[in-house]
Amino acid sequence: MKSTHLCAATALSTIMLSAVTTPALAQDSQDSTATVASAPGEIIVTARRSEERLQDVPISITVLDQETLTKRNVVSTADLGNYVPSLSVNQQFGPEKASFVIRGFTQSYHTAPTVGVYFADVIAPRANGPTTSGNGAGVGSMFDLENVQVLKGPQGTLFGRNTTGGAILLVPTKPRDRLEGYVQTSLGKYDLRRVEAVLNVPLSDTFRVRLGVDRNKRDGYITNHSGVGPDHYRDTDYIAARLSVVADLTPDLENYTIFSYSRSNTNGDVPKITVCNEAGAGAFLQGDQTQILAFLGCAQVARQEARGDGYWDVESNFAYPRQRIKQWQVINTTTWQASDTLTVKNIASYAEYQEDAAFHLWGDNFIFPQGFPGAGMLFTNAITLVGGRLGHTTDQSTFTEEFQLQGRTLDGRLNWQAGAYLEISKPLGWNSQLIDIFATCSDIANVVCTNPLGIGQISDDSTKDYFNNKGLYAQATYKLTDQLSFTGGFRYTMDRQRDLAERLSIIEAVPGSGYWVSVCQPTVDPATGDLTNSGVVTDPTVCDVTRKIKSNRPTWTMDLEYRPNNDMMLYAKWSRGYRMGSITSNSIGFETVGPEKVDTYEIGAKTSFRGAMPGYFNVTAFYNDFRDQQLTTNTVVAQEYLNRIPPASPNVNAGKSRMWGIEADASIRPFEGLQLNVAYTYLNTKLQEFTPPPVPVYYSAVYSATDVGGPLPLSPKNRVTVSGNYTLPLDDSIGRISFGATYVHTDKNQATSPEATPVYMIKASDLLNLNASWDSVMNSNFDLSFFMTNVTNEARIVFPSQAYHQIGIDGGHVNEPRMWGVRLKYHFGD
Template sequence: MCASQPLYGQAETEASASKKSRYGTLEEVLVTARKRTENIQETPVAITALGGEALRAQGIVSAQELSKSVPSLQINDSTAPQIFIRGIGQRSGLARFDPSVSVYLDGIFIPRPDGQLLDTIDIANVQVLRGPQGTLFGKNNTGGALVFKLVKPGTEDADYVEGAVGEYADQRFRAGFNVPISDDLDGRIALAAHRRDGYLRDQSGGENQSIDRVSAIFQTDWRINDRINMESLAYLARIREHYPSYHCKLINEEALFVNGLGILWAGDTDPSNPRAYQDNCNANRRGNLRDLVTNQGDSQQQNKDQDVMMLASTLNWEINEDTSLKAILGYRDATKMGPQTQSDDGGPRPYFRALVLGDNEQESLTGELQLNGSLFNGDVEYTAGIFLQREFKSERFVTANQLIGAEALPFIALAAGQSGADISALDPVLDLLSVPGGTLPVVAGALPISTVQDFEIDGETYAIFSQATWHLTDNLEFTFGGRYTEEKRESDLFTRTADSEAISTLISSTNPRFLPVLPSMAAFGYLGSWSEDPIQIANDILAEAFPGDIGAPLNPATKDELESTFREFTPMASLAWIVPERWLFDAFVDTAMVYGTWSNGFKSGFQEPFGQDGLIEVAPETLENFELGFKIDALNKSLRLNVALYSMTFENMQLITVSVDSANTLVVSSQNAGEATIDGGELELQWLPSENLMLSLNYSNNNYEFVEFDDFDLKALALTGQQVPIDRSDEEFAVSPEETASLGIQYTFYSDDIGVITPRLDISYKSEVYMGLDDDAWEVAKRDPDLVYADAYTLIDARVSWFQPNNNLTLSAYVKNLTDKRYDVGAVATGSSIGTNVQVLGEPRMIGIEARKTF
């Protein structure tokens, strides 16, 4: 399957010389979006399909690069892949979150976001389905689906060896070979290795945004008899690389951790001018460092280490000419190794850290049964089935803050607010801290020093689904279907908090100048002056006694359990009309289809840790989509134009935000926004003006709006424990651009002596993106958008390939990001609490050469 002119060889032309066209002819593209093979131009679904040759023509070597040319698709790769379609996606890769965009490899659902970003190893084609896939696909979702298909054993002319080298010591190798086993059993093996040094260098000595991954796929196709065959695969992958380091930008000086609480940090030696926190961020500000250099310090853990094994079998049974049965069984086992930094304040000092620790397990077993067939002499085509999944996930997570300081009065106010006590009741503490001329410096664990949580999740999914297409006439069809889903979640959470009294004993016994005041908060008065930096002294004592990522003695574990069941029915209906050929006779248009679709999506609720309160439940999100589209082939099938217009309504969208637990401790958590809407449109155009020239243009425009989004003011929660409602419905959606566009230009020169030379240029554009996480980030954005938005950018990729038909050898040279543009591929702006925007740079200019030999 190929969505464009073949990269090498003549484009397909009209069948007879008597009707010779001056145009080339686009190939027919076959897709399986409705669980049967159909022409993409007759499928009433918004879908982009790219075959193996089209992927190679554009130099796409990983799923992340699909976002350059697929409308409404945004893929960011940080600690885990963040896949968004039409503004719908998941911003975090932690174990508690299900993906909003489902990924399938040969029909097998890949449940975890951190295992979804597949290299395009031995890929026959990829299909990107946009909009909720609430009926036919194994796992319900609200955003869409990425469907990868492997090259199958026994496929002719499919043996190859491929290698590439490039800048930053980039080295890539791939190979795929058919392995005949017997007359009835074919095998195929594919290998891939990719290594590249990091292009972001940290001043601590590390290289980040490196690549180091090895994978192998072994497939078999056993033809049991004329009607039954079994396809099996084993997939192994090993990843040992570093995700990108980032820069820091201070966006709100009144944030709680900056000046909002009146606290001081290690390095502050003048309480009248606390600058350490701001200076820490500025030390890693992009404008203060050399190009492609960061300054996050040696406490960062940018590790992306994972081992993955996947086993799967698919039984295909052609029961008769009208009915077939497919049974799919998949097993996936993955271990994600820590430590891995998830978030911090953005500077080189380890003031605030959140890390995934240990070996985190992910195990899933999926089963699906599909019955496909037709009735009434083919007038009705149907698919029905069941889907089952069992999944276990574990994750060890630590949040850690340093000991901080404050003048006595601000400290008393903070302690009273966090405990809910009357400030006058703490007068004895203030008397204890008083000295002639003022008060002693106060050092305390006013922010939780360490909280370690071991989180285990057992999940079960049961679904029954059916969809049928009724061909009312030769040109009019009606499709209807539905899926009933039941999801069960059982979570166990073991929480260990820092032992503040033990910390008090340790620090006061090590340095008697620290006078214990409130041992329950590890609070001390310091018998000295601020100029001695008592906050740093206390933190050094604690770090020496408890080195490592946890950094503190811990209390015994407390256990919390929560069980939930979520149920939903997601129906769909679609009406499609293929314009009769007689209406198009001698017209500009060759074929045309118009369709309208009503569909629904569902994403399960879940449980998650909420600071010291244990587990809370986050409700499911649902999506209703109305879509109108048309698909046209014109100019003797040399031009293809597909357009989709849609209006979607979200209920209970799951969003990440910042809150506080019952102990008034800051917690990054999830909540449901009451209602939101997405209105937009997508355009895909392909044109072959001649047999040698190919043009492609893709465009998307998505308008996002919150209708209802209620929250609580974070500062009031942190300081007084009061829930002061605020309305956040005027905010923009985060992460996804409103507009995306891409243009591809490819020309093929044919020569009997030289071979085939194909230069290609790809230009992609993404509009500015809001990166805020909380209410104050939006307030900052309204005053100064540059602090919170990622700028719009345009990337240019160039490639030239030479194909020698006699040797089946292809040599290519490429430049990605030709203009060496600096642009952000990810960021998180947190205005209310930590007051910083951490920004992730995308790839600089990359130059390389590659060779491919087919057999």
């Protein structure tokens, strides 16, 4: 391993040395990955909580401005995974709830994110429901932005805990001192209808207002052939609104407030079944009745093949799927320029997140085929998740308060900032969900269900989660010489979480009786490790269990920067990252998991050049030492406990991993009008150790969902993005006509252990997107544009179902097919 690291470091040093000997020239680009610069300029980012040139920040960053986002039809943060080489996205529960992976740091079920998503310098509100959520910025947040910045690697000094993989910063457009705005409408495939409108009004010299609305509706592209439930899944239907107000209270005191609201209401997502356990189906025909699910699953696959179904055709028998999300937030930032060398800032926010979800976990439709008794009748389904008996699926509030000081001293040689942070997240009600397991229910809330297999049950997952997070931090950069600087930062974080869980199992009193009773889900005796059962209960509150976890951890960064000239920076740094633990009450015996930490070592170079072909070249090499890793495990419930505890995939601190790689991006303008960009990531990940926890008697097996010695999930080795944009040399009276293309190659990558599912590998992909635009048509205020994504209509599974060992079928969630659309925009103002 040491020799590998030495080779990587030597290779990077050679690149750096080559860069040093290259003439140092100024950057001439507006976007670090794909934007065409309208004029020579420099990208300004806020990666260190203050405005700086991108080339002055010792962090590997990808920046996409609003023009680039629009051309590539980026509608949600989940779409960013198509364009940022180091960023992968887990959309198992739909794009609205996507979780993010950077450099191999994944988020498991019901754990804290590894990538923090920030909107206007504020962390996304908690969304700690029963299913995995990346706690994103909200549906409809990707319009009227200055840019999106993807920071790679731990950001635990200035951005807090839960950024071991990195952070995504969404920077909204701030109200300006001029009258301007636009109205844009989009029409396209699957009956796409989208309208965006923005109005900026300076009401006075000291008071500015900006209002934006985004309404987006599109039919689903997944067709359901079961005749039960909706005809289509993966539709889009949201409205988002944002009001921003800037008030200059005095020449040195500014108050900036953002009100945002979004609501989404769709059918959600459903997996596609692609394979079945043919051996199990054959065993059923030979009299092995335990293989009935494999037999019915293979019958479903046969029906799909007979119809000629493609990847975007499913057969799901769930009647009432939905994915409804509502979120609102207010952010207030007060900035006082106390002196020429001291800035005082206060950032406060309050948000509420509400979700109602119901979906079919595996997309099965178990029907006896022709030639068998009961042919064509619904037999059962495996697992559906619906709204709980106590309230919304997720119902949470989040309050944050951050006080910050920024200053410079010693004739500008020392730049520093320090602050204090508080986050309090409380439930507005129960986070409640019913899990229907092998029971066929016409009314699950009132338990109108049948139990064909004799093992059906309903798991009631209801929790109230309380979070309290505090942090103190400071960071400073000192110029040792005009060319050499040192940056040091430290943060101390104190995390607290309390979970109140009301855990019920609803089971049939006697198989076939149709009479269902409630029992408390088993708890573990802390002294003996044995299960404690309640028997039948009439008062569900007797099942309440409260658990608490806490952790106090330091994080830091140390960085040495060398600038041979104004257009080149070499840097080396060491960062410590930390992610808090979590509570998962339905993982019987493994309800809590502790925090994890990572040490990251990086060396990098940022260079700019001009002349006949202006551009830039940035490169970073990194090594991550990952310990106390929160790993998802797979469990097999012992036969005698099948009716007593629900299936679970608990998280445990059982792993040690290493990740290393190289990230590079470059841009060049060969001649006026043509911009070429390339970004590349090489990522090598490995699970080095898995120390299995003691296995309780009610599990016959507990094993890692990732193989020891194998790669970490959703971590492709090679990923490259190549884009180009050409603007025709036309007179201003005609307008600005440009054509663009983006190509993204992603290597195959492993989503889970081969033991868990036949569809454990996500195949390699080659994504091609095209766009064309005619801005200021015939010197008017109208812009006309066209986009097409996934031009080749490539189809693939992007996340597996992992249902093979449970029900004998497998498949997964599929990618978005070819999309196209046209936009007409009317703009006014400067």
